[in-house]
Every structure is written in structure tokens, then in C-alpha cells.
Amino acid sequence: MTTASSDILWLTPAARARLQEELDAITRPGAPTMPTVERRVHELKDLLRRSEVSSKPDDGLVEPGMVVSIRLDGDEEETVFLLAQREIAAVDLDIEVYSPTSPLGTAIIGSYPGEAFSYVSPVGATVRGSVISATPYIPS
Template sequence: MTDQGTIWLTQEAYDKLRAELDDLKGPKRQEIIEKIASARDEGDLKENSGYHAAKEDQGKQEARIRQLEDMLRRAEVGETPPDDGVVEPGMVVTIDFGGGDTEKFLLGARENLSEGDTLDVYSPESAMGAAINGKSKGDEVTYTAPNGKELTVTVVDAEPYKA
């Protein structure tokens, strides 16, 4: 996940990720260290499932810490975009692939979604995201999909994401 482009985040999403990182690097990291030490005190490490589980948890936690640090380093924090119908990061966009075949998604980062929200997310750097960024309701855009196929979509709607 390193060296990717900028991630657009709302201030709320940025603060949420920052709090998660602080928790993982502080209390949660200490908790894992204590679990490992406690399991180590139980004896033979080869057959100690508690020790191996704690080490596995530690590995997952450290990977999440690296992921969060990378995301926050690349984050561009912005306000919710205006409700002007222009496609930009932070907007819920509805596109028509033709014949009424529509799709609705958030243009931005998954971290901007409220917990439990199942809306699809497209990156502004994706082929379609880059093609529709800056377009308005009614604009038709042709772009090359990752499979090399030319696709034409029409922007049906663009409104700010509301958590």
C-alpha cells in the first residue's frame, strides 16, 4: 500500500484513523506485549498456542499500524465538497453505463464511509474515477478500462456523501 497516490479524507475520517493509530501504538501494543510475556512464562514455546496466537495478533496489529501510518502520510484532508453536481472526491456519484444500467458509489476512500455503510468506493485515481472527476450531471465520458475496453458512461448524479 505504499507509494500510492493521495487519499482524500474528511477531517472526521482523518481524526478517526489518527485515534485508531494512537490506540494501536499505545494501549493495544502494550496489551499484546503483556500477552506475549504472560504466554512466554507458561513454558515451552514450541507447543504454547497462547504464545503463537499472541505473536500472530502482534503481526496483524503491526501491519495495521504501518497501513494507517502510510494512509495518514498520504492523506489530503478536505471539507465535504459543495452540493453543486460536480464530481470530485467525497461525492456519491451515480453513473449510467447506457440503457439504464446505473451504478452508485463514493468517489474517494473507503475510510470516509460510516461504519456499516456498504456503498461501493472508487478511487479518484482509478480509470473511471479519473475520467469522471470534474465532470457534471449529464456529462458523457469515454475512458479505457483496465481490461483495455473503451467504456462510455454518463454522470447521472453527484452529491456530497453524508455519513
């Protein structure tokens, strides 16, 4: 089965290992088979099937797996975060994780440094800013 690029889930090696360990634990012989556990098994299998663990090229393109620096209009300081699925947030990272499916994430994916972006926040305000940099995440 092929996976559309929009369905690919970028994960750190540690996050993928954690998800695999969870799946192994709840599918071992003798593990409970309640409906909630069965749903989680299907969810984990789907996440792992769609997962990609790879280094991203250092080309400045904003995409999942990149450490992104942005500046919102009116702010003096940059905001720096890893653009990745929230599932990796459970892994001890020394950086904030923002989802590529969030309003900000969808606004900046495909951008390069120097490009402006805007999105409508959940409260209805238009937020504007610019991409400062995008570099590959390197696990420590």
C-alpha cells in the same frame, strides 16, 4: 507543510476517526514496534495529514466526497456510488465506494451532469457513459 490539492484525501468523519483510533492504538506506550507496525504508523500519519473532512458544495461537480450517479452506455440502470478513498469502505456505509484514482474515478472527476466520459478498463475494453448527478455525501 502544504498539501497539493491532488494529494488531498476526502474522508467521512467516521473514517477519519477510525484511522486516528488505529494510530492511537498502535502508538500507545507498550505497543509493539515491529517494522510492519512502523510502516502502518507512517501510512496512517500520511493519510491523516492529507485528509479533508468537509461538506462539499451542491454544485454538481464530480469530486471526492460526492455521491455520483452514472449510466454506462448500453445499461438501463444507473450506478450510484460515493467517490472517495477505499479507506472509508471499512466504515459501515450504506453505499458503494469507488476510488477517485480508479480508471472510472479519473475519467469522471471534474465532470458535471450530462457530460460524457470514457476510460479503458483493466481488461483493455473502452467503457463509455455519462454523468447523471453528483450530490454531496451526507453521513447518516
